[in-house]
Amino acid sequence: MTDYPSIEDHGLIGDLQTAALIATDGTLDWFCAPRFDSPSIFASLLDAERGGHCRIRPTVDDYVTRQLYLPDTAILVTRFLTDDGVGEVVDFMPVVGTEPTARHRIVRLVRVVRGTMEFTGEIQPRFDYGRVGHTLDNLSEDGAVFTAGDQSLTVHRIGDVVMHGDQRAGGMVAEGDGLRLTGTLHEGDVTGAVLETGGAAPARVAPDEVEALLRETSRFWREWNGRSTYRGRWRETVARSAMTLKLMTYAPTGALVAAPTAGLPEQVGGERNWDYRYTWVRDASLSVHALLGLGYTEEAAAFGVWLMDRVHESVGERSGPLKIMYRVDGTCDLVEESLDHLDGYKGSRPVRIGNGASDQVQLDIYGEALAALFVAAEAGLELSHAGWSQLTALLDWVSEQWDQPEEGIWETRGGPQNFTYGRVMCWIALDRGIRLARLHGRPAPLDAWTQARDAIYRQVMERGWDGGRGAFVQHDRTDVLDASLLLMPILGFVAPLDPMWLSTLRAMKDELVSDSLVYRYNPAASPDGLAGSEGTFTLCSFFYVDALARSGFLEEAELTFGKMHTYANHLGLYAEEIGLTGEQLGNFPQAFSHLALINAAIVLDRQLDQEQDLVGPTVREAMRRLDEPGRGDGSWRVPGTDDGA
Numbered sequence: 065m066t067d068y069p070s071i072e073d074h075g076l077i078g079d080l081q082t083a084a085l086i087a088t089d090g091t092l093d094w095f096c097a098p099r100f101d102s103p104s105i106f107a108s109l110l111d112a113e114r115g116g117h118c119r120i121r122p123t124v125d126d127y128v129t130r131q132l133y134l135p136d137t138a139i140l141v142t143r144f145l146t147d148d149g150v151g152e153v154v155d156f157m158p159v160v161g162t163e164p165t166a167r168h169r170i171v172r173l174v175r176v177v178r179g180t181m182e183f184t185g186e187i188q189p190r191f192d193y194g195r196v197g198h199t200l201d202n203l204s205e206d207g208a209v210f211t212a213g214d215q216s217l218t219v220h221r222i223g224d225v226v227m228h229g230d231q232r233a234g235g236m237v238a239e240g241d242g243l244r245l246t247g248t249l250h251e252g253d254v255t256g257a258v259l260e261t262g263g264a265a266p267a268r269v270a271p272d273e274v275e276a277l278l279r280e281t282s283r284f285w286r287e288w289n290g291r292s293t294y295r296g297r298w299r300e301t302v303a304r305s306a307m308t309l310k311l312m313t314y315a316p317t318g319a320l321v322a323a324p325t326a327g328l329p330e331q332v333g334g335e336r337n338w339d340y341r342y343t344w345v346r347d348a349s350l351s352v353h354a355l356l357g358l359g360y361t362e363e364a365a366a367f368g369v370w371l372m373d374r375v376h377e378s379v380g381e382r383s384g385p386l387k388i389m390y391r392v393d394g395t396c397d398l399v400e401e402s403l404d405h406l407d408g409y410k411g412s413r414p415v416r417i418g419n420g421a422s423d424q425v426q427l428d429i430y431g432e433a434l435a436a437l438f439v440a441a442e443a444g445l446e447l448s449h450a451g452w453s454q455l456t457a458l459l460d461w462v463s464e465q466w467d468q469p470e471e472g473i474w475e476t477r478g479g480p481q482n483f484t485y486g487r488v489m490c491w492i493a494l495d496r497g498i499r500l501a502r503l504h505g506r507p508a509p510l511d512a513w514t515q516a517r518d519a520i521y522r523q524v525m526e527r528g529w530d531g532g533r534g535a536f537v538q539h540d541r542t543d544v545l546d547a548s549l550l551l552m553p554i555l556g557f558v559a560p561l562d563p564m565w566l567s568t569l570r571a572m573k574d575e576l577v578s579d580s581l582v583y584r585y586n587p588a589a590s591p592d593g594l595a596g597s598e599g600t601f602t603l604c605s606f607f608y609v610d611a612l613a614r615s616g617f618l619e620e621a622e623l624t625f626g627k628m629h630t631y632a633n634h635l636g637l638y639a640e641e642i643g644l645t646g647e648q649l650g651n652f653p654q655a656f657s658h659l660a661l662i663n664a665a666i667v668l669d670r671q672l673d674q675e676q677d678l679v680g681p682t683v684r685e686a687m688r689r690l691d692e693p694g695r696g697d698g699s700w701r702v703p704g705t706d707d708g709a
Contacts, residue, residue: 068112068410071328072633072648075131075140076308079157080315082168083324085109086155088131090142092118097261098166100314100321101341101391103192105217110327110415111406116190118259120153120172122146123182131634137285138307149179151249156281162315167262173222173274174256176249185245189217193403200241207266208243218264219243222256223271293359296669301629304636305658306358309351312655314392318366319343320351321392323651329412330598330641330650337408339417340651342389342398345429346473347656349436354662356443368440370394371433375454381423384465385458386433388426389419398422424471425480430462431489435555438496452506459497463516466490473548474584481539484528485548488557491520529564535571538585545575547584547604550611560614569615580627581642582608599641599649606660613671621668
């Protein structure tokens with residue numbers, strides 16, 4: 065096993081406490097247990113030889129493969145088509161609920177739906193990222209157990225189909241310290257394996273029992289999907305993104321991981337290989353808007369509770385009251401280390417686990433957190449007295465500390481700056497805090513917060529604006545553009561028809577947008593302390609759609625949104641980035657990408673449903689006029705309005 069599948073050639077399954085990736089060739093090449101952020105058991109995606117894998121595929125090489133989800137579920141079907149027959153591997157994880165557990169099951173059901181097909185299976189686990197050895201015990205016709213210290217993986221055989229081969233222990237034989245399975249199935253035959261963590265003894269599983277688990281899992285996902293209130297133009301796309309976010313949610317706490325993987329590169333062969341199996345305050349806070357927009361108030365409230373717990377703890381040191389990221393259980397031991405024994409995806413080294421950026425000062429997280437708590441409060445989440453007191457202390461810190469250099473949203477390692485986006489989000493934090501206090505009649509130092517909020521606004525307009533560029537820029541020592549500023553009109557810092565914003569949008573279109581794809585910034589012009597380049601950011605591309613729609617460019621927004629759909633993988637999933645030839649890059653799938661898709665769809669639907677022609681032509685004319693001499697400096701007004709707003 066020497067080749068690596070493309071990052072996009074995967075589907076995601078999960079049980080709401082951990083998840084696994086299945087490639088289109090039938091290889092399970094990523095799985096950590098018992099949680100998203102636990103050490104891996106299968107990680108051949110990061111080292112084809114030493115990472116560990118579980119592969120099921122036809123014995124012959126001449127086959128065509130297709131992959132799909134069962135409609136409205138997280139049940140993955142990998143189909144193999146040959147001249148002699150059609151076979152399927154159905155992969156799913158039964159949902160385990162809200163209590164943390166060491167028991168997690170991956171069901172790999174193998175069946176033939178036409179003709180005859182011979183299958184080969186290989187199970188080669190490698191515990192703790194391949195750093196510890198294991199033994200193979202209790203091998204019988206019913207299964208076997210892999211054991212590594214206090215960790216174990218049990219293999220249960222499915223069904224009574226007689227497997228063939230020179231060795232006849234149910235078609236399951238030892239191969240080194242792994243297992244090999246072979247067998248010929250005819251139409252209607254069912255076999256396969258259940259992989260289980262948690263120390264169970266091997267036991268044969270009847271097909272009827274597997275079918276019951278399949279129906280139960282299908283029912284869970286269909287019922288969850290049916291709770292969505294979205295009735296817009298892109299229902300299937302939005303539903304898949306919503307289920308992907310749900311799959312990346314740790315049910316016991318409501319925390320959302322940024323991605324279920326670690327170490328996948330932003331540039332193949334490069335060093336931008338980070339561990340994303342943690343909960344970023346920023347990412348998860350922005351997901352609240354998407355979840356509430358779809359009617360998932362329970363999930364939004366669960367994260368709101370998790371977030372308020374972090375506010376109460378105030379364990380941040382140099383970062384302020386909040387750290388930028390945590391483990392899914394709320395702890396923050398995220399020491400970064402490199403797994404030097406792993407080659408990395410297609411030679412992309414180092415492979416990192418943990419995250420050294422966890423205690424950076426990133427001021428924007430306070431704005432995202434308060435924006436999330438504000439919309440959650442509007443949806444009915446109530447703040448206790450203790451919660452409000454702690455939130456008041458947090459906002460006091462923001463009002464006193466906002467005017468300091470920081471690391472910025474992109475976690476660059478090139479040194480702190482006065483990032484415009486961080487300032488904007490501090491304004492959002494104070495603005496939402498002031499609104500909450502007034503809305504609910506809570507005591508607060510409103511004068512101090514208001515003074516700080518207004519000072520931030522003035523600074524952004526004076527120092528975040530570059531008159532020569534006719535645009536808001538990344539920070540006050542550069543003229544570099546930054547796609548994070550697409551959130552300025554989305555979160556209400558600037559009106560979407562403000563001439564300064566329209567000029568910024570035009571500058572971004574000219575410099576950061578490549579067709580529908582958007583770069584977050586230009587690393588060559590704004591060094592981030594890392595070697596190599598990167599692809600376009602899918603998150604930013606959907607922010608661009610949102611911003612276009614709000615500013616009245618509906619035809620362009622709809623076309624850009626449609627083009628972005630062509631960059632999804634075959635299942636509708638997105639990684640963090642997209643390369644020049646359309647390949648997916650970075651950790652996969654990425655929560656940021658999917659929550660931004662949902663929000664863009666909701667906004668675009670709303671704008672399209674309104675009388676768009678009353679606004680669109682006026683704004684397009686305004687954008688055209690930006691090319692005229694003397695325009696774009698904020699001194700003009702949109703035709704037909706009094707103040708440009």
